[in-house]
Amino acid sequence: MRLVATEMIDESMVLARNVFAGKCLVLKAGTSHIPKYTNSLKNMGIHYLYVEDELSKDITIPDAITEENRVRCKEILMNTLEDLQKGQSLKLNKLADNVENIISDIMSNSDLQLSLSDLSATDEYTFSHSVSTTVYALLIGYGLKYTRKMMSALAMGTLLHDIGKIVLDPAIVHKEDALTNEEFEYVKKHVECGYELLKDAPNIPTIAKEITLNHHEKLDGSGYPRGLKGDELNEFARISAIADVYDALTSDRCYRKKWPTYKAVDFLIENSGIKFDPDLVRIFIQRIAVYPNGSMVRLSDGKIALVKDQNKYTPLRPIVRVIADENGNRISPFVINLMEVLSLTVIESEVEISKSIINQKRNYTMEEESFL
Ligand SMILES: [Fe+2]
Ligand SMILES: [Fe+2]
Known part of the structure; x- marks a missing residue:
């Protein structure tokens, strides 16, 4: 699961959490073809959604309360x-x-x-x-x-x-x-x-x-x-x-x-x-995940990664899955625990990077897609 800005939702994503407006359930978790709802959601003032996609399928995002x-x-x-x-x-x-x-x-x-x-x-x-x-x-x-x-x-x-x-x-x-x-x-x-x-x-x-x-x-x-x-x-x-x-x-x-x-x-x-x-x-x-699970970050070697999990009490050093090289080209994903590789740090965080990756995806061949 990951958090994505509403305007960047694409057809490959499935809604991972219910969306409420007031007491009403607007969209149920599991909904696909979300882009057709984008304008309505934005008009309701809902600017981010939790989605499931290939990049984030085994990532969970904990909530403090149900x-x-x-x-x-x-x-x-x-x-x-x-x-x-x-x-x-x-x-x-x-x-x-x-x-x-x-x-x-x-x-x-x-x-x-x-x-x-x-x-x-x-x-x-x-x-x-x-x-x-x-x-x-x-x-x-x-x-x-x-x-x-x-x-x-x-x-x-x-x-x-x-x-x-x-x-x-x-x-x-x-x-x-x-x-x-x-x-x-x-x-x-x-x-x-x-x-x-x-x-x-x-x-x-x-x-x-x-x-x-x-x-x-x-x-x-x-x-x-x-x-x-x-x-x-x-x-x-x-x-x-x-x-x-x-x-x-x-x-x-x-x-x-x-x-x-x-x-x-x-x-x-x-x-x-x-x-x-x-x-x-x-x-x-x-107690706060500085780089929340499911968010996209850039590492100090330039590579792009998705935050997979947290290390307790070291919010600046999460466990990440590297998905793209320093030029934003997709690579075969691998996991790094930043507590074990102290030479690497997170230098940039969240939405801006995810946009470039999502846009880039459309230029990729099926073969390259299968890496993910
Ligand atoms: Fe207040
Ligand atoms: Fe106040």
Whole structure:
């Protein structure tokens, strides 16, 4: 299985994972002839798909939580916020139950190095973002050996961290172009609005409620709303800041495409000790596959390879299958474990290379194709 940009799908590929828009299943795993759906998918804001093809047939991409739990959690969150908008009181029982399933998923996958991004349509960003931010926060919490109770509190806080956006003007919150300074100042209010909405809710610990208020605060005091810094920021605030930014960078937005994983990880490392807690960044990136399974990379000898698997705790040195030489010509595939060949490194990553390979494929003879 591998992740391919929707516009680069060709007839040789079969859909490897279900595609959802909201609560609806749009395309089922196993669907072939995907190119005929390309325009509709792009119109729905779905810019990447997981596919199976000759290049990637024995590659698996692990997810920290099951698809069922991810979809269910988004649905419950959507319903909870809709009820709140209709003036009903905040009911969190169902959400709390679902949180327990997500925590169980994460705790049963202790060796996991997370590769998956949630491929939901861009207009569902708030819900997908809330669930993914929660998964990332829980990976850090798990790394810190949090108790189940602490994990539950962290998850409730991160699921609801952007709840304040529901009381703001949607035309500004979901604006497709860059925000003006004035609009940005307005959107910043979501943190205080969110805290107001949650502060009297029963059954959520205060430390979880404070995530709504503090998830945009930064270690160096450059965040908002209060510009807290250093010791003024508790661990939940520090965790949620990392999880929130990482998911925002690696998600498609109306105004920009998602960043590749390695670039978002670089951003966290560059700001580690400045904006983000360095110990928590270290714990987080140990659990993230910098070069996700199924992604195409260029090695330092110029050859092109598909990432086949991860080496635990060494995210920069995956196991790869070399498929093309330095000129992009297909070669008989072979596997290299970059932990065993330290003279080689990954120097370039993801989609750009895959495009050239896919395009090139059409010029190849049947004989050469059979190498793959
Ligand atoms: Fe936020
Ligand atoms: Fe957020």
